[in-house]
Amino acid sequence: NQFILYLxxxxxxxxxxxxxxxxxxxxxxxxNAVKDPPDTSERSSWPRVDAIGVHALLGGRSEFAFLxxxxxxxxxxxxPLTIVSAPFSHLETRLAALVPRRTTRIVLMDQRDExxxxxxxxxxxxxxxxxxxxxxxxLQGWRDAGLEVFAGIYVPSKAFGxxxxxxxxxxxxxxxxxxxxxxQGKDMLILDxxxxxxxxxxxxxxxxxxxxxxxxxxxxxxxxxxxxxxxxNCAGRTRGIIGAQSLINAxxxxxxxxxxxxxxxxxxxxxxxxxxxxxxxxxxxxRGLASAIEASLRVSRRFGVREIxxxxxxxxxxxxxxxLYVFDVRSPEEYEAGHIPGTRSxxxxxxxxxxxxxxxxxxxxxxxxDDNGVRARMTASWLVQLGWAEVxxxxxxxxxxxxxxxxxxxxxxxxxxAAVGVERINVLDLDRxxxxxxxxxxxLASSLRFRSxxxxxxxxxxxxxxxxxxxxxxxxxxxxxxxxxxxxDGAFAAIAAADATAASRLPVxxxxxxxxxxxAAGLPLASGLENMTSVxxxxxxxxxxxxxxxxxxxxxxxxxxxxxxxxxxxxxxxFRYFPPNAT
Numbered sequence: 001n002q003f004i005l006y007l008x009x010x011x012x013x014x015x016x017x018x019x020x021x022x023x024x025x026x027x028x029x030x031x032n033a034v035k036d037p038p039d040t041s042e043r044s045s046w047p048r049v050d051a052i053g054v055h056a057l058l059g060g061r062s063e064f065a066f067l068x069x070x071x072x073x074x075x076x077x078x079x080p081l082t083i084v085s086a087p088f089s090h091l092e093t094r095l096a097a098l099v100p101r102r103t104t105r106i107v108l109m110d111q112r113d114e115x116x117x118x119x120x121x122x123x124x125x126x127x128x129x130x131x132x133x134x135x136x137x138x139l140q141g142w143r144d145a146g147l148e149v150f151a152g153i154y155v156p157s158k159a160f161g162x163x164x165x166x167x168x169x170x171x172x173x174x175x176x177x178x179x180x181x182x183x184q185g186k187d188m189l190i191l192d193x194x195x196x197x198x199x200x201x202x203x204x205x206x207x208x209x210x211x212x213x214x215x216x217x218x219x220x221x222x223x224x225x226x227x228x229x230x231x232x233n234c235a236g237r238t239r240g241i242i243g244a245q246s247l248i249n250a251x252x253x254x255x256x257x258x259x260x261x262x263x264x265x266x267x268x269x270x271x272x273x274x275x276x277x278x279x280x281x282x283x284x285x286x287r288g289l290a291s292a293i294e295a296s297l298r299v300s301r302r303f304g305v306r307e308i309x310x311x312x313x314x315x316x317x318x319x320x321x322x323x324l325y326v327f328d329v330r331s332p333e334e335y336e337a338g339h340i341p342g343t344r345s346x347x348x349x350x351x352x353x354x355x356x357x358x359x360x361x362x363x364x365x366x367x368x369x370d371d372n373g374v375r376a377r378m379t380a381s382w383l384v385q386l387g388w389a390e391v392x393x394x395x396x397x398x399x400x401x402x403x404x405x406x407x408x409x410x411x412x413x414x415x416x417x418a419a420v421g422v423e424r425i426n427v428l429d430l431d432r433x434x435x436x437x438x439x440x441x442x443x444l445a446s447s448l449r450f451r452s453x454x455x456x457x458x459x460x461x462x463x464x465x466x467x468x469x470x471x472x473x474x475x476x477x478x479x480x481x482x483x484x485x486x487x488x489d490g491a492f493a494a495i496a497a498a499d500a501t502a503a504s505r506l507p508v509x510x511x512x513x514x515x516x517x518x519x520a521a522g523l524p525l526a527s528g529l530e531n532m533t534s535v536x537x538x539x540x541x542x543x544x545x546x547x548x549x550x551x552x553x554x555x556x557x558x559x560x561x562x563x564x565x566x567x568x569x570x571x572x573x574x575f576r577y578f579p580p581n582a583t
Contacts, residue, residue, distance in 0.1 A: 046121050048136040051145035054107055058082050058572035061389060063323055063363040065099045065106045069120040070139075071464060073447075073537035074111070078149045080142055081570045082156060083109060084360045088120050089463035089538070092495050095124065096412035097344065098360030101323040102128040112140040116464060127414045148570040152559060153540050154354040156573055159563040160386055161238030163575045166564060170245045172260040175269035178231065182206070188229040189222055191215060193243035193349055196280065202273040204233055204259070204266055210281035212349010213329055213375035215243050216250045216295055218281045221288030226253040233259035233266075237560050239353050246378055249302070250295035264543065264553040289372060296377040300393070303381040303578055307393045308367065310400040316365060323364035326394075327351060329375045338404035340369060345409045348379035355386060369394040385576045419494040422501065423509040427521045430455075430484055430511055437478045440506075442470065444496055445487045445515065447536035448545060451529055455486065455518055459531040462538045463496045467503040469533030474506050482507040490514030 057064050058080075067086040068075050075085045086098055099106065106129060110116035117134045124132055135141060143149055152158065164170060173181075181188055182205065190207040192199045199209040210218055215232070223230065230247060234240040237260070244258035259265065263273055284292055299305070308316075316324050327346035328339050335345040346358050348368075359366065366388060368376040376393040383391045394400055425433075433439035434457065441458035443450050450460045461469035473483065483506050485493040490513050501508045511518070519525055529536065543552040567573060 046118060047133045048113070049107055049133045050136050051142045051147055054135060055080075055145075055147055055572055057107075058362065061363050063101075063104060063361055065104050065361045066109070067099070067106060067120075067360065068109050069117055070110055071462060071538045072153070072540050076151065076153055076540045077537070078139065078151055079155075080109070080139075081148060081150050081567065081572055082356075082362065084356045085153065086120075086360065087464070087538075088116055089496075090492075091120060091123060092414045093411055093492075095127070095360075096414055097358075099129070099323075100325070101320070101361070103130050103321075104323055104361055105131045105133075107133045107135055109135040109142070110138045112138040114138065123415075148566060150563075150566060150570075152563075154356060155563065156386070157353050157355050158238050158560055159567045159573075160352075160575055161241045162561065162564040163567075164245055164385075165237075165241045167577045168245055168248075168580075170241050170248070171255075171257040172241075172244075173231070173257050174260045175266045175271060178204070178259055178266070179269070179271065181229075181231075186229065187225065187227060188231050190231045190233065191219070191222075191243070191281065193232055193234050193239045195347065195350065198235065200276060200278065202263060202275055203277050204263060205272075205274050207233065207274070207277065208279045208281050209277075211331075212239065212243065212347060212352065213246075213378050214281065214331070214349070215246050216252075216299075216378050217292050217374045218284050218288070219247060219252060220291040220295075221285050222281060223252075223254050227255075229255040229257065231257055231259060234262045236262050236264050236557060239349055242352055242382065243349070246382075249299050249381070250292075250378070251298055252295070261557050264557060268550060268553055289374070292374045293372060296374040299381050300377045303384050305377055305380040305384060305391070305393060307395045309395050312392075313367060313394060313401070316367065323361045324367065325359055325364060326367045326369070327358065328370065329368050329379045330370050334371075336406065336408055338398070338406055340398060340401045341403075341405045343369060348375045351379055352382045352386070355383070363389070365390040365392070367392045367394055369397050369400075371397050373397060385578065387574055387576060413495070415495065415498075419497040419510060422494075422497040423507075424512045425484065425509050426512050427518045427523060430518070431523055433482070433484070438481050439484050439509075440473055440477045440481050441484050441486055441511070442473055442500070443486050443515065444493050446539045447529070447534075448539055448541070449488060451527065451536075453515065453519070453525045453527055455515060456524055456526040457531070458486070458526075459533055460529070462534040463499060465534050466496070466499050470500065470504045470506075472533045474504065477506060482509055484509045484511050486511040486514045486518070488514055489516045 066083045068079050068083045069086055069088045071087050072085050086094060108117040108120055113136060121132045190204055191210040192203050192207045193212055193215060195211050196209050232240050232244040240258040240262050244256050247256045267273060326343045328335050328343045329346055329348035331347055332345055351358055368380050370376045380391045380393050430439060441455045442461050443454050443458045444461055444463055459473045483504055485497060485500055487493040490511055493510055497510055543556040546552040
């Protein structure tokens with residue numbers, strides 16, 4: 001009963017925080033109050049495993065996928081350290097990439113074994129996954145066992161950044177020192193280690209975008225004098241620390257520092273960020289590339305990075321008893337211009353920053369490729385330190401496996417026929433139906449997207465809670481109305497169509513082209529949180545998504561710094577330290 005009350009008031013607090021209208025808060029609290037657990041008589045086919053047993057598995061070397069099927073925002077509030085977020089709402093589009101081998105041992109977790117993991121297991125079994133268990137009593141069982149619970153996302157990678165700074169003594173300056181250097185006209189180069197989209201949105205004055213693994217690849221051409229200080233930053237801490245230490249590990253002769261707390265620290269110090277910058281580090285010249293290749297080879301020797309040829313890669317791909325991930329660590333633009341068939345795009349810096357976004361199976365093998373070895377070797381060196389035992393670089397890179405293919409990464413959809421038989425309507429028909437009171441729109445986009453824009457009068461719903469959400473919508477719908485599902489471009493709504501049809505007593509249609517098509521037709525849009533059938537715990541809200549930016553940034557940085565101590569208590573993840581003279 002105490003736990004039920006705890007959840008009730010946690011959800012009520014979330015509703016109060018994100019839903020400004022008091023009447024809406026009341027609706028959210030009522031709707032999201034924890035209900036009695038469902039009947040468990042149909043669960044016997046899915047074995048339960050206890051938390052202590054799962055924690056022991058996490059410390060081993062065998063292949064194992066530990067997946068949290070709650071929504072990402074709920075995952076963010078607390079979870080075991082090395083569990084991977086695989087929200088029930090998005091299993092069709094994410095699971096095949098996270099866990100490519102269908103015979104992988106999988107343990108699923110929900111909030112308290114209330115039925116969500118059971119639903120996920122049934123779907124996964126239909127898609128061919130054969131070894132599925134469920135964590136007994138869910139996250140609550142983990143807590144009851146006295147095990148550590150971590151807030152946040154990409155926690156292993158974030159904690160690793162703190163480990164690197166602590167063990168290697170990565171030099172850092174704060175925002176006040178950087179301001180003094182700028183005012184003094186210090187000979188320095190500011191490199192931003194984030195992807196271009198983040199950099200373009202906001203950056204440090206005078207910064208140049210050079211994301212992640214591109215730092216060693218491009219930096220040798222960017223400095224003409226060894227006295228020039230290289231300053232590396234990101235939005236917070238991790239990518240700045242890893243980026244600066246990458247240059248140091250590579251043996252660049254220039255002084256290197258990272259900006260402590262990145263753009264967040266700059267903002268908190270009262271400084272103004274640049275907006276819309278297009279300054280990007282150019283690709284390396286032949287001379288710069290030669291220096292980068294030499295540096296990457298030194299790093300490979302120090303950290304024990306192993307290389308394999310195409311023949312060995314084919315052998316690994318043929319071993320059905322082991323999981324294999326093959327990543328192209330170049331930029332997304334380079335990947336689209338031509339990549340080895342079957343590889344996935346994982347820019348090196350992002351792969352380190354958010355490893356559990358790409359790899360769902362612990363103990364799996366990882367092969368990295370690029371065009372000249374620099375970015376693959378640098379990325380591999382960090383994966384080795386993160387604790388991955390079998391990481392390889394493909395010798396010869398793109399030229400090792402024959403013809404390349406162009407285009408964006410293909411997404412394997414596990415239920416491609418979900419919307420078969422569901423009527424599709426265009427935006428003009430929907431506009432007519434809405435004006436006649438014959439339709440109600442249900443938007444399945446993320447709460448962040450819904451807050452930003454939605455069709456006026458639309459209801460927000462979370463797919464994993466569709467039955468409760470659509471019941472609320474139906475209760476207020478005009479007589480004879482139909483539900484029209486939408487999402488950003490309509491693709492996700494189509495995936496959820498079968499669930500909506502099964503959960504609704506009203507007829508269901510799909511909006512062709514989604515909300516994007518509605519906007520393109522020049523039809524009106526609304527913003528804000530209204531008509532909410534769920535609290536906004538479906539996705540992670542970054543510090544930049546809150547109104548009180550100063551508080552959210554401060555809380556985030558404090559959380560990040562404290563991670564290293566919490567990880568030491570958990571002991572299910574062991575980072576590797578290589579002394580500077582290691583070979």
